[in-house]
Amino acid sequence: MIGGTCAIAGIGATEFSKDSGRSELRLAVEAVRAALDDAGLRAAEVDGLVTFGMDNNPEIAVARELGMGDLRFLSRIGYGGGAACAVVQQAVLAVGAGVADVVVCYRALNERSGRRFGRAVAPPDVDAGWHYPMGLATPAAMVAMVARRYLHDYGATTDDFGRITVAMRRHAATNPYAWFHGRPISLDDHRASRWIAEPLRLLDCCQESDGAVALVVTSVERARDLARRPAVVSAAAQGSGPGQFVMTSYYRPRIAALPEMAVVAAQLWEQSGFSPADVRTAVLYDHFTPYVMMQLEELGFCPRGEARRFIAGGGIELGGRLPVNPHGGQLGEAYIHGMNGIAEAVRQVRGTAVNQVPGDGPVLVTAGTGVPTSGLILHSV
Numbered sequence: 001m002i003g004g005t006c007a008i009a010g011i012g013a014t015e016f017s018k019d020s021g022r023s024e025l026r027l028a029v030e031a032v033r034a035a036l037d038d039a040g041l042r043a044a045e046v047d048g049l050v051t052f053g054m055d056n057n058p059e060i061a062v063a064r065e066l067g068m069g070d071l072r073f074l075s076r077i078g079y080g081g082g083a084a085c086a087v088v089q090q091a092v093l094a095v096g097a098g099v100a101d102v103v104v105c106y107r108a109l110n111e112r113s114g115r116r117f118g119r120a121v122a123p124p125d126v127d128a129g130w131h132y133p134m135g136l137a138t139p140a141a142m143v144a145m146v147a148r149r150y151l152h153d154y155g156a157t158t159d160d161f162g163r164i165t166v167a168m169r170r171h172a173a174t175n176p177y178a179w180f181h182g183r184p185i186s187l188d189d190h191r192a193s194r195w196i197a198e199p200l201r202l203l204d205c206c207q208e209s210d211g212a213v214a215l216v217v218t219s220v221e222r223a224r225d226l227a228r229r230p231a232v233v234s235a236a237a238q239g240s241g242p243g244q245f246v247m248t249s250y251y252r253p254r255i256a257a258l259p260e261m262a263v264v265a266a267q268l269w270e271q272s273g274f275s276p277a278d279v280r281t282a283v284l285y286d287h288f289t290p291y292v293m294m295q296l297e298e299l300g301f302c303p304r305g306e307a308r309r310f311i312a313g314g315g316i317e318l319g320g321r322l323p324v325n326p327h328g329g330q331l332g333e334a335y336i337h338g339m340n341g342i343a344e345a346v347r348q349v350r351g352t353a354v355n356q357v358p359g360d361g362p363v364l365v366t367a368g369t370g371v372p373t374s375g376l377i378l379h380s381v
Contacts, residue, residue: 172328
């Protein structure tokens with residue numbers, strides 16, 4: 001069993017920018033060093049490294065730059081943003097099995113000044129042949145088709161998408177680490193933003209960011225003796241549904257849904273013993289606004305098709321029924337493939353977040369939607 005055996009003992013990050021001015025390797029090293037300093041550990045004490053399959057920074061290069069010693073565990077997770085919570089799961093499994101004692105998870109990317117994920121580049125995988133020739137060649141275009149179906153099925157409007165962006169930007173406006181610090185928006189701003197792929201506007205799409213985030217995972221027993229209050233990993237899960245494609249799966253009986261998130265949700269509630277009613281705050285993967293709505297439904301916070309009412313009533317805002325992304329999320333803080341969301345969840349557990357949500361209930365994190373996805377539930381010791 002995963003629940004309660006391991007904890008995130010350290011978090012570290014670079015600044016979030018649109019032009020870092022340095023290599024992705026340097027960003028990775030800076031974030032890992034910051035996470036180790038946060039935990040009060042030396043690089044020599046790390047014996048495991050986990051990152052994304054898409055990360056360009058070899059584990060051995062990171063280890064060399066930091067002066068790490070022998071490594072006993074190395075792992076990578078595929079499918080882009082779906083890897084974020086999964087790298088923590090891998091670290092927990094390694095520590096729980098006794099394969100490693102201290103595992104660092106990291107992700108570093110120059111996604112704005114370097115390779116931009118939003119551009120049309122045909123990937124080599126066979127699945128791309130089903131939709132790229134028809135013009136569905138960018139993430140926004142792929143998600144737009146699902147978003148259009150969601151609007152049709154449930155009577156939602158693009159204003160419902162806009163309310164999500166407005167909430168995330170309001171949270172980011174009071175977060176000094178967020179790119180959009182001090183820059184809230186209104187629903188009219190959302191309405192006025194240009195179309196990217198109808199029904200998605202520019203303000204429905206997450207940022208392109210440069211930066212890095214790292215996390216230190218170890219046993220709860222060891223974490224208790226380290227520098228910071230640990231965030232216990234109560235549950236960690238990955239999930240892929242039948243007929244899964246990447247970004248969007250057009251050939252399922254119901255297009256406007258995220259069954260892979262339902263697979264993750266079932267594991268999270270079972271492993272942790274918690275229910276949606278217990279969750280204090282949620283950090284949801286907000287690369288595109290429609291998928292925030294679908295996640296609320298798949299995770300059990302509201303019935304299918306009812307997310308628009310949940311959101312319109314202020315449910316996802318600070319002080320609402322379920323504050324979502326108090327740091328501003330990928331729409332407001334930065335897009336580091338979901339890793340900055342995990343760092344925010346740790347701060348919420350520690351009680352050190354800029355927009356701290358009161359209470360002592362668990363914090364839910366998700367990563368990657370429309371792809372094989374992952375999730376975590378964290379709580380205090």
